Amino acid sequence: MSEFKTVGKRHxxxxxxxxxxxxxxxxxxxxxxxxxxxxxxxxEKPHAYFTCDTSVAEKMPGVVIILTAKDVTAxxxxxxxxxxxxxxxxxxxxxxxDPIAFVVADxxxxxxxxxxxxxxxxxxxPALFDPVEAMKDDAIQVHxxxxxxxxxxxxxxxxxxxxxxxxxxxxxxTYYSPFVDHVFLQLESGxxxxxxxxxxxxxxxxxxxxxxLEIAEALGLEEDxxxxxxxxxxxAFGGREDITMQIHLGLATLLTGRAVKVTYSREESFYxxxxxxxxxxxxxxxxxxxGKLIATEAYIVGDTGAYASWAINVLRKAGVHVPGPxxxxxxxxxSIAVYTNNPFCGAMRGFGATQVPxxxxxxxxxxxxxxxxxxxxxxxxxxxKKGSMTPxxxxxxxxxxxxxxxxxxxxxxxxxxxxx
Amino acid sequence: xxxxxxxxxxxxxxxxxxxGLRLLDFLRNDLGLTGTKEGCGEGECGACTIILEGRAVDxxxxxxxxxxxxxxxxxxxxxxxxxxxxxxxxxxDNGAVQxxxxxxxxxxxxxxxxxxxxxxxxxxxxxxxxxxxxRCTGYDKILTSVKHASEIITxxxxxxDLKAGE
Numbered sequence: 001m002s003e004f005k006t007v008g009k010r011h012x013x014x015x016x017x018x019x020x021x022x023x024x025x026x027x028x029x030x031x032x033x034x035x036x037x038x039x040x041x042x043x044e045k046p047h048a049y050f051t052c053d054t055s056v057a058e059k060m061p062g063v064v065i066i067l068t069a070k071d072v073t074a075x076x077x078x079x080x081x082x083x084x085x086x087x088x089x090x091x092x093x094x095x096x097x098d099p100i101a102f103v104v105a106d107x108x109x110x111x112x113x114x115x116x117x118x119x120x121x122x123x124x125x126p127a128l129f130d131p132v133e134a135m136k137d138d139a140i141q142v143h144x145x146x147x148x149x150x151x152x153x154x155x156x157x158x159x160x161x162x163x164x165x166x167x168x169x170x171x172x173x174t175y176y177s178p179f180v181d182h183v184f185l186q187l188e189s190g191x192x193x194x195x196x197x198x199x200x201x202x203x204x205x206x207x208x209x210x211x212x213l214e215i216a217e218a219l220g221l222e223e224d225x226x227x228x229x230x231x232x233x234x235x236a237f238g239g240r241e242d243i244t245m246q247i248h249l250g251l252a253t254l255l256t257g258r259a260v261k262v263t264y265s266r267e268e269s270f271y272x273x274x275x276x277x278x279x280x281x282x283x284x285x286x287x288x289x290x291g292k293l294i295a296t297e298a299y300i301v302g303d304t305g306a307y308a309s310w311a312i313n314v315l316r317k318a319g320v321h322v323p324g325p326x327x328x329x330x331x332x333x334x335s336i337a338v339y340t341n342n343p344f345c346g347a348m349r350g351f352g353a354t355q356v357p358x359x360x361x362x363x364x365x366x367x368x369x370x371x372x373x374x375x376x377x378x379x380x381x382x383x384x385k386k387g388s389m390t391p392x393x394x395x396x397x398x399x400x401x402x403x404x405x406x407x408x409x410x411x412x413x414x415x416x417x418x419x420x
Numbered sequence: 421x422x423x424x425x426x427x428x429x430x431x432x433x434x435x436x437x438x439x440g441l442r443l444l445d446f447l448r449n450d451l452g453l454t455g456t457k458e459g460c461g462e463g464e465c466g467a468c469t470i471i472l473e474g475r476a477v478d479x480x481x482x483x484x485x486x487x488x489x490x491x492x493x494x495x496x497x498x499x500x501x502x503x504x505x506x507x508x509x510x511x512x513d514n515g516a517v518q519x520x521x522x523x524x525x526x527x528x529x530x531x532x533x534x535x536x537x538x539x540x541x542x543x544x545x546x547x548x549x550x551x552x553x554x555r556c557t558g559y560d561k562i563l564t565s566v567k568h569a570s571e572i573i574t575x576x577x578x579x580x581d582l583k584a585g586e
Contacts, residue, residue: 012512019520020508020527022455022495029454185459185467185521185555234457234521235555266460 015232024232027202028189028263035191036064038252038262039111040245041101041118042271043093046341047127047142050093050120052100057117062110065256066118067102072251074220078243080210080346082308084143087218087247093122094142094306095341097271102248104260131303131338132280142306142339150304151312151337153319157391158330160286163295167286171366175283175359179303180276182348186234187269192249193259199226199250204233206240218247219254226250238347239273242309274309274346277302277337279318281359286330287367293382295330296323296363296391300356302345304337309346311337317352323391324360325402326382331391376410422485428453429497437484444468446484447494455495455524459553466552469525470494476532478551495524498531506576507531510569511562518556526552530566538573540566 018024043050054066069076069090076090077083089098101118105111128134134148142148164170190203199221205211208228216223233240245262252260264272279302286295300318304311319335348354368378383402389395424437428451435450447453447470459467461480468479471493498505504512507530517523526549533540533548540548545566554562 010515013515013517015520016512016515016517017504019517019523020495020504020511021499022453022524024520025454026457026521028458029448183555184519185465185553186457186519187459233519235519237555266462 019232026186026189026232026234027191027204027261028187030191030202030231030261032191032193032259032261035193035259035261036104036106036252036256037108037111038245038248038260039103039105039108039115040099040248040262040268041103041115041120042268043089043096043098043100044120045093045122045124045127046096046129047125047140048093048122049091049125050089050100050122053119053121054101056119057103057114060105060110060114060117062106063114064104064106064258065252066114067104067248067251067255068100071255072218073254075218078214078218078247079307080207080242080309081312084307085243087251092144095343097343098306099248102252104252104256104258127341129340129342131301131340134338134340135301135336142341148339149336150308150339151315153316153333153335155319155331155333155392157332158295160295160297160330160332163330164284164286164297166288167294168289169367169370170284170286171363171370172284173282173359173363173366175281175362177279177281177355177358179278179343179345180348181270182235182237182239182273184235184237184239187264187266188240188244188272189261189263190245190249191259191261192253194253194257195227197225199254200229201226201246201250202229202231203246203249204236204240205230205246206233206236206238211243211246214243215247215250219250221254237349238351241347242274244272271343274348275305275343276348277304277311277314277345277352277355279303279355281318281322281356283322283359283363285360285363285367287371287378289371291368291371291373291378291381293326293328293364293367293378296328296360297332298322298334298359300333300335302335302337302352303340303342305340305342305344307344308337308339309344310351311345314345314347314352318356320390320392321353322356322360324357324364325384326364326379327384327388328382328391333391376406380406422488424484424487425489426484426487427491429493439483439485441484442480443470443482443484443487443492444479447479447492453494453496457521457524459521464553465522466525466529467522469528469552471528471532474532474535476529476548476551493528493531495527498527505531506572507534507566507569510565510572514561514565514568516557516561516565522552522554526554526562530569534566534570534573538577539570542567
């Protein structure tokens with residue numbers, strides 16, 4: 001076998017030295033002479049029409065400009081799949097933390113003080129916090145004129161009804177997983193400035209090329225008029241895939257010519273970025289008395305909060321994975337993404353594949369218990385291998401070492417009773 | 421305003437500062453030592469850890485005036501003419517750095533531990549870095565690195581002792 005340059009060798013991380021000596025620069029570590037500072041005014045209500053009065057704040061010391069929806073130069077929308085986020089909300093807020101105004105002032109303190117002086121008058125609407133409630137026909141719409149049901153993934157294979165009739169054991173349960181925040185350690189921070197007639201945006205991002213497109217579209221610039229500089233990224237885990245302050249900053253620089261910086265506090269960071277989708281997962285599993293899994297039916301509802309972000313991909317992945325890595329002939333899955341007035345949900349490590357094992361692995365344990373079977377044995381008997389077909393029709397042609405994993409685990413857990 | 425005299429990374433500095441200035445802001449904004457990071461501003465995450473008179477402390481919870489006539493070490497102060505501090509070297513060699521934002525604080529907590537106790541037990545290491553949150557690594561390689569740094573320091577000390585005995 002030929003000698004590889006990289007595979008099988010230990011390599012030092014390229015940026016390790018800079019990060020260990022304090023040389024690595026994250027956006028909050030950067031300064032530009034004469035720069036102004038931004039502060040974001042955010043919604044304090046989960047669902048409301050509002051009016052925004054900036055007249056007092058505009059007269060506060062040091063204020064350079066206060067941006068609201070009417071100032072957005074081209075398109076007041078952004079979003080990774082659907083453009084359902086507003087750069088700055090125009091007349092309706094859909095969650096606590098929605099951005100309404102962006103205040104720019106000479107100092108950070110002045111910007112914060114002026115942001116507090118922006119007056120928002122809310123006309124509150126009933127708010128939806130439960131996705132099952134939000135799915136009802138008469139539920140109030142989070143996005144006016146649009147159903148709260150954003151996406152419905154369906155998987156149908158074989159005949160589950162017939163299989164459950166034939167099954168010797170049927171286990172049926174509902175599982176819940178919560179909202180989770182990434183809590184990347186480096187708080188969102190960004191700078192914008194003009195350089196040789198082009199708008200430069202410095203912000204830690206997982207998605208710099210797409211950020212450029214979204215900023216250009218919102219501001220009405222050509223893509224090559226926008227430069228994205230992605231410095232050191234202090235953790236992300238999916239939480240830096242959506243735009244946060246990039247368009248606010250770009251707009252402020254475009255309209256004033258000034259360099260502008262904003263850094264969120266930890267509290268604001270929680271409001272600003274996405275969460276992991278909470279899911280309710282009803283799962284029904286059928287097996288023969290020999291321990292062969294013959295049917296899985298699942299109904300998953302994922303709460304994407306006020307905005308779609310990656311909800312479609314996440315709920316699809318949850319739906320694809322909910323039968324687990326097991327050969328099951330009869331499968332029926334419905335996986336649904338729903339808008340509510342909760343924090344918006346998007347990418348977070350696993351993209352929907354992380355929530356469902358809570359459900360399917362406990363199902364397998366319960367089936368094993370009903371049958372008086374060893375939990376290892378039932379998994380060994382049913383697990384996918386090379387050549388298996390997933391419920392949605394993918395034939396696995398390589399690298400499916402599940403049996404080897406189970407064997408290795410069995411050795412390590414010798415003597416322990418996994419049913420306890 | 422307060423006339424502050426402070427030793428940062430082996431250099432005495434005198435500055436006039438507002439009484440309410442956090443040590444973190446003094447280091448980052450007044451001295452430009454941005455290796456000290458802010459992750460929460462309320463003493464939960466440890467990203468702003470520095471060494472104050474031999475102890476690892478959160479610089480977001482310390483006022484600069486409290487450091488009057490005291491010694492502070494930041495991440496920028498660890499390298500010497502001989503290269504990286506053994507803790508930095510061990511973190512680099514063992515792949516303990518990912519996003520890097522917790523790293524200055526993590527290194528300084530480890531350094532304060534090893535300065536006081538060059539051969540800590542695993543529990544003592546865990547205790548020393550228990551105030552430093554890391555969201556990337558799962559801590560495993562960090563613990564390995566601190567153990568490795570302990571070995572580097574101990575073998576160096578033994579070498580020095582041998583040389584002194586020659």
